[in-house]
Amino acid sequence: MTHVLSPEGPPGTVPRALAPAPAVLAGLRLGVLDNRKPNARLLLTTLAERVAARTGARLVLVTEKANAAVRGEAEVLARLRAEADVIITGSGD
């Protein structure tokens, strides 16, 4: 019998968590954050339009960040916070 140590180390805390999803979308303002992956704007905007049509939410803002691999610029995030209640974002390759 022998003993070895785990290589993982302690888990940290995820720096930020997603906001809780609203139970009802009717009347809320939808925003789209295009992460600039190919076709992201088409995919995300189409999704937002369909969500709006089904729920009574309104698509009010479509914006973008510099690229998919870095966080959104402060002014982009500030505008989303100010003008939208729900953000749709994230598209892979």
Next chain:
Amino acid sequence: MIPAAAPETSELIALADDTPETLLEAFAARGWGDGLPLVPPTEARVAAMLDGGDPDEVVGVIPPRFGLATRRALAVNAVLAGCAPPVFPVLATAVRALCHPEVNLQGVQSTTHPVAPLVIVHGEAVTRLGFNAGCGTFGPGTRANATLGRAVRLVLMHVGGAIPGQGDQATQGQPSKYAFCIAENAAHSPWEAYHRSCGVEAASAVTVACCENPHNVHDMESDHAARILLKVASAIASLGSNDACISQGEIFVALCPEHAATIASSGWSRRDVQTFLYERARLPRGELLAAFRQRRWRPWMQAEAPEHTLLPMTEHPDNYRVLVTGGAGKHSAVLPSWGMTRSCTLPLEGS
């Protein structure tokens, strides 16, 4: 930002025996390891690796698992990789550098691109710790290069959660994800040591740069800087590289000593090399527009211009990072960037 420390969970794992097969099987069952045999990280070996350092000190937080890279965790992975204890400060410095924000480690770890962190060791530590800066520096055969590079990968997998198909979404990956560590051959460089050119004055230093595998540049004939560097430029100007559409990345150019000597004998400085590559590693605007719908070009590159206008692979000469490494012969290497990451050079711990 380093989150508040979570409770230590470093567990002792009981194994039936101390054979390599048993350890490999136990680790594989937990999704750990790089597939190669491992050295058992017993408490005694880990203590020797730590050499009195604080095991609970957090060197960094590694995404996407956001695991705490304590010195203990680094030491366990250093043992697993087969590192000799004297190289442990290189691992700690490399991990500290990887956690600098400009490296964008979360993106590096999780992208579909094959990018892997290259570790470059500079200064007196190269000889003192037995790193190979000469023949085959990118290849096998030297314990320090091989095990340090492997230890970095194991830390990224175990502490950071970069498990292929899970935290690491690389479509194909690349062989340098096993181990990617070289040393600068300052003794045969005609220019200032790389780390000093970055403003790091320590006797030894460590650079991390997240990039593709080295792409060979062969030139046996040229007797002038421009002729060698035209070949280097042609290896850089590729439509298949992320640099073509992102155009903001750092491109590492690892010149062999003989190419560097020829370039220097033409009276060229490191800055001249950077400027030449910036001017000559270009593609026609029309080809780039046809190839990419998504371009992360700066506004001046987006400006209207004829299709035959040549645009640079990266937006500034400073983004060409030039150093000398390797042994005899006339083969240099280009290491394209993932694009959305910057290198980081830090003084070696204790240096």
